Amino acid sequence: MTLLNLSSALHEKQLKLAIGYCCESCGSVVPHTMLELHPIPSSDLENGAKVCNGASDILILCTHCHTQLHEVSIPDELQRSAIRVRPPDVMDNINGILSGPYE
Numbered sequence: 001m002t003l004l005n006l007s008s009a010l011h012e013k014q015l016k017l018a019i020g021y022c023c024e025s026c027g028s029v030v031p032h033t034m035l036e037l038h039p040i041p042s043s044d045l046e047n048g049a050k051v052c053n054g055a056s057d058i059l060i061l062c063t064h065c066h067t068q069l070h071e072v073s074i075p076d077e078l079q080r081s082a083i084r085v086r087p088p089d090v091m092d093n094i095n096g097i098l099s100g101p102y103e
């Protein structure tokens with residue numbers, strides 16, 4: 001999988017739907033306009049470039065949690081703990097959306 005186009009509006013909407021419009025940090029259900037994607041790029045071992053490899057490298061957060069996360073600068077490993085508890089079917093869903101065609 002290559003670098004994700006996170007600016008795709010269609011994908012963004014589908015991704016938010018996939019998690020039920022529920023912030024992955026605080027668990028609040030919020031309007032989709034209040035949810036934001038937070039990529040956690042991992043280092044590509046081949047060329048050292050930072051890449052997002054799919055559902056395991058993306059968090060979907062409400063604007064409040066997203067702002068806080070950047071202000072406090074939480075370590076990547078801690079950020080990923082929210083991704084690790086994501087149900088497998090949601091992971092599959094997200095990966096399916098991300099591998100779909102860009103519109």
Ligand SMILES: [Zn+2]
Pocket residue numbers: 023024025026027028061062063064065066
């Ligand atoms: Zn939140």
Ligand SMILES: [Zn+2]
Pocket residue numbers: 037038039066070
């Ligand atoms: Zn972010």
